Amino acid sequence: MNGHSNSEYMQVAIQWREETGAAEYDVDAFIVLVSPQGVQDGSMRQTWNSMLLPLMESHLFQAAPFQTYAVPLPGRGEYRTVIFVGAGERPLSSEELRIAAAQAARTALKMRVKKLAWELSSPLLAFSAEQNAQVAAQALTEGLILGSYRPKQYKKQVSSYQGIEQLIFLRSGKVGAAELSDWEEGIRRGRAYAESTCLARDLTNLPGNLLVPQDLAEAALKVAGQHGFEASVLDEKELKQLGLGGLIAVGQGSVHPPRLIMVKYQGKPEWDDVIGLVGKGITFDTGGISLKRRIGMEEMISDMGGAAAVLGVMNALGSLKPAVNVVMIIPAAENMPGGDAYKPGDIIRSFSGRTIEVLNTDAEGRVVLADAMTYARQQGAVKLIDVATLTGAVLSALGDVATGAVSNDDAMLEEFILASKRSGEKVWPLPAYKEFWDMIKSDVADIKNSTGPRGATITAGLFIGTFAEGLPWIHLDIAGTAFLAKERGVNPKGATGVMVRTITEWILAQQGTAG
Template identity: 55%
Template sequence: MHWSSGSSSKTLKGDALCVIIAETELEGGKQAGEWTGKINLLAQAGLFAGKLNQTYVLPAEGQPGPAAVILAGSGSALLGAEELRVIAAQAARAALRLKAARLIIRIPDSLSLLTAIGAEAAGQALAEGLVLGAYRRTHYKREQPVYTGLESAVFHLERNAVEAESKEWTQGIVRGKAFAEATNLARNLTNLPGNLLTPSELAVAAIEVAERHGFPAEVLDELEIEQKGMGGLLAVGKGSAHPPRMIVIRYQGTARWENVTAIVGKGITFDTGGISLKRAPGMEEMISDMGGAAAVLGVMEALGILRPQINVVMLIPSAENMPAANAFKPGDIVTSLSGRTIEILNTDAEGRVVLADALTYAREWGAERIIDVATLTGAVLSILGDIATGAVTNDEGMMEAFRAASIRSGERIWQLPAYPEFRELLRSEVADLRNTAGRYGGAATAGLFIGEFADGLPWIHLDIAGTAFLPKERGVNPKGATGVMVRTLLEYLLHLSPGEEAGAADEVEG
């Protein structure tokens, strides 16, 4: 992936050329160049209106260069980052339908995108959208396709870029590519079927990330989990033939291990509900119950590429929640790593129980703030559907910074209340806490249960139960796993760095 400027896009080699068209441009028949007549006919027939999320493919008959032209609607002529992501994603999907290996995206001056958000942000958004849109889910059919997807892409600016602008375009594309590839890694893991991704296999995937980038890592097996006193994780995982794991990866980007942020991902590789068995319809989607673990692993992948000056410890408590003769059951009392006892009222409220041990363990690794990511509750779907991620926090300043990161990433979050009355609902008569407070306020009380184990550290909980796995394609996200929160976590973490990330060897060029 690279960018170019100045010379005609006709001189670039590609299988398809994407031309961005705004709704207002169709009114005057401008900016379409040699395709103006055809585009006007399409507009008159109601086949293409230049709206965002709209594409149309024209054969480039008698024209030198690419054999097909992809018309991509932009809606407005003045674009923000999210519109650019969507345009690039739709262009990539159109290219996949054409089975194109090389794509050129023409960036006309008329869009005024550089005055809207700047060259670096534009480059990042376009690179993110292109890589996210080109994602294809792995399938296991006997006959595999010959076409392997997009191999290269060029963003072509119609005018010559000045030196400072060239540096910004390059930096933006490097970052956007890293963000999107990390998100796609999370998507791949989340889409894996449960028989191919057990807790031990998730640990293998994590070690591969750590070894690829030279990060120190640790994996605790079931015996070490028991010896350590992680009673919550042990209880949830003991009903499965695949024992639990606690996975830790450390990224140190400064000389001293200080100002450490912990990112914790729920790693339930399959969730039947345990003894409190779920209904059968839709249970197959519980392969996505480790979407939080996939997200934090994706973050570590991007940190390995970008190398910012920050310190991050990643923790994944991983288990398979199954019904069995030795499975934990309603009425059990388990003792967490923190020493707090938990009354189990519902074994399908298992994610918060394993995360409790992980938050306590994060403190042992020097965490000064914690963010946990989890497909935690069905209740959050009742509030936000699959449109936004629910958030609970004990620190409004940290939440405000994270909300700003979500605006930059285009991933919506919505803060849920943390009223003292909700905390009271978690009190048990026979233990320190109970693992569910009932139907009402379920998304908030579940988050607040986890927050008890932050023990006063600044903390944010992200409930991605609605946003981690979609029933159909939307925006830059495909059907199935989305890799949600990878990009927002990265936006937040990189803004903790005192300077720019060190950069990475990449094929981006001007």
């Protein structure tokens, strides 16, 4: 992987202490979560309280949610600093804890902090709406790692500062075995979720000349090798022999041939009840013969955000090892307007045998995903989730705030939305009425790849859903949420790695639920 993120080397440790002093810890900065009530009633450590009172009286720091304020510790040297983080007047949800932690991490980055400690209040759960130590630990860990992410730079002069190297959670007082276990599990999950999200961000941020289909295949093989997963990559000759006509058609206009990537995670003795994850892997999208506008085309490096997301999920599964079976399929291609490119008006035969009328070569994602869905079914998948930066239309409906979802199974979608509420990633369901299914029918083929602007996000998703062949399925359109124009919440400017955490959360909830 050519990308680089702070999560590759940040270490998260737990240290509990019974004394009240913090000076003996060899860290550059302390983080302290502050509520106005805690300052007023004097429940915070006296050292911090004496610093906070004048700040609040002078209105420099009001402990508003996510507000940060850094104060040097007298006589402690260049980096001995306390970073106060506002919690507001009420307990924070897990998502709010994530954001508070991310803001603290960003403040630490500006100060070029290397070693960081979060001094937890006793009781910490006074700040947590869920009143659950594991949930709080996971949220804080995720937020700190996600907030400390920095994309790879390609400048001639590179800073010697490599980011936050170590994080320690500190808390005074005696801690019971159950609480310690909850904290350890929360940190373990938080690391897996956040690091896997950062992996997806790294891949999505890579320039198109550094990530062609073969590079994406090698990145997947690297993840599989790290965890001992079964994996395979089909090249263009094998794709033609098998008849994956959709993937071949989209990729044939590029000098970089397409690839079909498969990674399997087997967490149960028998290969059954398999979950299929399918991610759109268009490593760069010009629109093909239906060429896109010049303005904004550089952001099409993110058109493989769905592939990055499902690969991030596989990385998380390798760390967490749940008792589930998952097969991941990525159809990888470049959509280029070369002399061999597919054209509007073409009829192509998909891997399923269905024919596709091509009306718009810039509606290529659904065409490659059609073949990938069929391939996932052949590998035993009985439930399917596809993730794709699929339509510009989803931005008209949901902006860059929420991921659009289309499904043929209300119960499965409801479970998934509950998982998204736990992860903090917003998902909004769109209807799949019969009239929308009818809109994708073609006069000359089995199905057409474009229905025009009306209902475009829904019909694009239903095109893919056709190839689920009636199996429970969810489509996630991340065209708005995979790549942001500016920093927001736990997400940086650029690639977000969206849906890694929600899909992982949903998969972990599937343990033991299969019939």
